Amino acid sequence: MYKIQLTFNETHKQNNTKQSVVTIGNYDGCHLGHMQLISQVNDTANKKNLKRILVTFEPLPQEFFIEKKQGIRRSRLGLIRDKCNLLYNNGNPLVDEIIILRFTENLAIYTPELFIKDILINKLNMTDVIIGHDFKFGINGSGNYLDFIQYGIEVKIIEPYYIDTHRVSSSLIRTYANENNLPMVYRYLGRNLCYTSRVVHGNHLGRKYGVPTINLCLGRNRPALCGIYAAYVYINNVRYNAVASIGRNPTIDDSNIYKLEAHLLDIDLDLYGFVATVEILSFLRPEMKFDNLELLFKQIYADLDNTRLFFTKREKILL
Secondary structure, three states, X not given: OOEEEXXXXXXXXXXXXXXXXXXXXXXXXXXXXXHHHHHHHHHHHHHHOOEEEEEEEEOOHHHHHHHHOOOOOOOEOOOHHHHHHHHHHHHOOOOOEEEEEEOOHHHHOOOHHHHHHHXXXXXXXXXXXXXXXOOOEOHHHOEOHHHHHXXXXXXXXXXXXXXXXXXXXXXXXXXXXXXXXXXXXXHHHOOOOEEEEEEEOOOOXXXXXXXXXXXXXXXXXXXXXXEEXXXXXXXXXXXXXXXXXXEOOOOOOOOXXXXXXEEEOOOOOOOOOOEEEEEEEEEEXXXXXXXXXXXXXXXXXXXXXXXHHHHHHHHHHHO
């Protein structure tokens, strides 16, 4: 088991023995339904003077098991940095600590009892837990809220959160994202989709055609979107207008590996090694396979024109 702990407050950093209220889950996207649980974490912490802890996993348990079967990972609404950024909340943290458990074969066979005693009680000093209505944990999903009660843990179960009669869930948002229905993604997520990672070297093909791009490291993760988009790119607190491409680049590559790259409009910087956030604003077109590179870049130049037009209209609306 590999654990990463983030502490946002000096008091909590020095007081590792303080009792805690914990919420546990994938928290993919940290959508409006997730925020109901986090709100309850804060209410409980304020009433009982407890440390606020969110426990999540990397990879997500479903990803671990599907890869064991040689399957394809389901898409992500965000990467691990996005989860941490959202919980940090621009310097007003929604939790005091984020515990990221490396989901391994060893962790997969933890019994509910061992998970509670070894991790939640012994390591996190948990006295209260906030969970969703369908929360399961432990080997084969054999644990539920009753296991916490047996150890004297106070349990608060949060019922599903609905908007327009639809239960807000990562699966629902993923479906809208796969359809490139960005307004509905925004409605249930509560914001635009963002992907944050370190800028890495790509094939440098875009630069040869006058369209240099930054390439984000996705690892084995697959974004929920696929296509060409108008986007904002944030690097070192500076925002740039950009056109982003998410997909497999079928004209150039026959693999099934997804890539996220973005061209910053009318600017060329050396950004390798920097951490960048790509915020998706508007869907321009689906990903396409072209017969040759000339046709591909002819379309890319058109994408740049359409993106500039998008931002011109957007700026007029925002004035």
